[in-house]
Amino acid sequence: MVKRRVSNPLALPVMSYLTTRPMHRYDLVRTLTANDDGRSVKFTPATVYMVVEQLEKAGFIVEHETLRTGAYPERIVYALTDEGRAECREWLRSLIADPAHEYPQFALALSLIGALEPDDAVRLLEERRGRVEEVQAEDRDSMEKALAAGLPPLFLVDEKYRLALMDAELGFIAGLIEDITAPETGWAGPWAAHLAQSRSQQPGDDDAHR
Amino acid sequence: MVKRRVSNPLALPVMSYLTTRPMHRYDLVRTLTANDDGRSVKFTPATVYMVVEQLEKAGFIVEHETLRTGAYPERIVYALTDEGRAECREWLRSLIADPAHEYPQFALALSLIGALEPDDAVRLLEERRGRVEEVQAEDRDSMEKALAAGLPPLFLVDEKYRLALMDAELGFIAGLIEDITAPETGWAGPWAAHLAQSRSQQPGDDDAHR
DNA sequence: GGGGTCATGTAATAGGTTACATGATTCT
DNA sequence: AGAATCATGTAACCTATTACATGACCCC
Known part of the structure; x- marks a missing residue:
């Protein structure tokens, strides 16, 4: 197992959704919740926010645009970078091919x-x-x-x-x-x-x- | 699932060993390593030290005596308290009886x-x-x-x-x-x-x- | 229209991991 | 005796969780 720059497994579905289209943070929270991803990864709104920060720092996502809807604070929409796309694919492949030792x-x-x-x-x-x-x-x-x-x-x-x-x-x-x-x-x-x-x-x- | 005062699963084998006899921290590290407990819980020396601290703060273990062998710094030997013994038994029982949702x-x-x-x-x-x-x-x-x-x-x-x-x-x-x-x-x-x-x-x- | 609940976000705290430090021990 | 390795411990850093804050929406 290579050492991932962002190691929280939650980062994987997050990047995966961004493959589809750019989103802002709460959008991701909603999508994860709607798809019942909580069955496969543990997350709360706070952890999603954290992971998004980590992904940005790592260069896997970048700001795409800034929305200013209604009375809400500005919302930054993030898009996956090429590096992010590669990381996502590679991570997924390695999760399938390499059984990890788990601790039930x-x-x-x-x-x-x-x-x-x-x-x-x-x-x-x-x-x-x-x-x-x-x-x-x-x-x-x-x-x-x-x-x-x-x-x-x-x-x-x-x-x-x-x-x-x-x-x-x-x-x-x-x-x-x-x-x-x-x-x-x-x-x-x-x-x-x-x-x-x-x-x-x-x-x-x-x-x-x- | 009740909220445990010390939640790291490593605390369970640690308390379990202290059921047998009082030990100091490195002693625990050695015992865990010798018994290959790393297959069932993740640990490093540092996490053992951390967990021992947490257990003491929670009142599950107390200082039993202080050893002064050779040139080593004093070593504090910890003993399980009655409360610790109860926690250990109860935790183990609940781990068996209540299947937890895991995230493989x-x-x-x-x-x-x-x-x-x-x-x-x-x-x-x-x-x-x-x-x-x-x-x-x-x-x-x-x-x-x-x-x-x-x-x-x-x-x-x-x-x-x-x-x-x-x-x-x-x-x-x-x-x-x-x-x-x-x-x-x-x-x-x-x-x-x-x-x-x-x-x-x-x-x-x-x-x-x- | 005021009290509750949901949407959205941040900050404080606790928890865990890594890197390193120091002294013993062993080997050559 | 010096190098290498092991035993033992600490500190710094990163990660994750909890608690809370603010405004929007909904309901009587």
Whole structure:
């Protein structure tokens, strides 16, 4: 991964929209909101403004014209530069071709799950399973609505990807619960024993000092 | 999701280690590094120091004693408070039970993939597939080594989860390539046509102003 | 027509990353 | 002993988030 001069992922959809036509900042906010881009990138009005500044400093966009509508302060309309266009294309290509190491919170939680009691862990995993199923159902639903409304499936691939990940997660959770609770061979026994032992070993580490 | 007083995910493994015994900052860095926690959370020495400060300000850890070994500056050993212990447990539980909306970069890229030429997209997807397979092979390998070395599988569930996600991604990629390239019904045709049309429509938006 | 909510923007603060600094340790 | 590298820590800088400010619009 090359070091990007503007690293916030939000810059990518922003440049992408400017590919179409010059816009001013709030225009971008509106477009991002209207297209529900918040599902793929995190943003607030403030971050959009920030990113636009960064893009200008980096030379990826320039002032195109200044509008003076009604009582509003002057609005600067920005246009993509050639360099910006190149950056946008290249960044997008590299995001597709080069898988990045990500840090899903659930992976972190899993790496620490051994600290919980096994039956507690199972309960929580079951709770998660229910929630994931709910989200999945909603997402599937809104996807079908969009398709029915005529949106080409090409513009829903990101959603389809998320659904696929959720499917995988559900499968994984089921397998994990099974691994823990299997009658003879499950991890629950040794796991609980190990926890009990480490708790009795250091019964209040402080006491040694008193 | 409640608002955490210390929100950096790194705080979670840090508190978790302090559950075991009090440590000083560099000790934490060493432990995190030794356990390869960098796979699940992003950290550098500097961020560990920062998080420790934040945790102390929040009252989740306190100074336990001050070591004066050799020529090194005094080293403050921190211990988890009861509140810290509670926060750690509760946070971990909620990370498991409540799926969080994440922002994988690939989802963002997919949401913009329509801006590329279809055959270009396919080439890039194939490239990604190859890379994912490589990473997956490495991970599987190191996992098997760890198992062979006697590490209980419970401590490898996070890795197993990542592998499952990669499997899903590979399946998704294959499906997407298929969707694009299918002989009669593939998206490639309309997609390319649409691109050509939007390019001819605004042949240099600037020209209208000259 | 005054009280609420939305559109639009800025400033203050907190958070994170990079670069660097200093002393130990190891190797030749 | 000097160079290289590792251990340990700090400071400066950049990024992101929160809170707020102002005017427009809408509703009784």
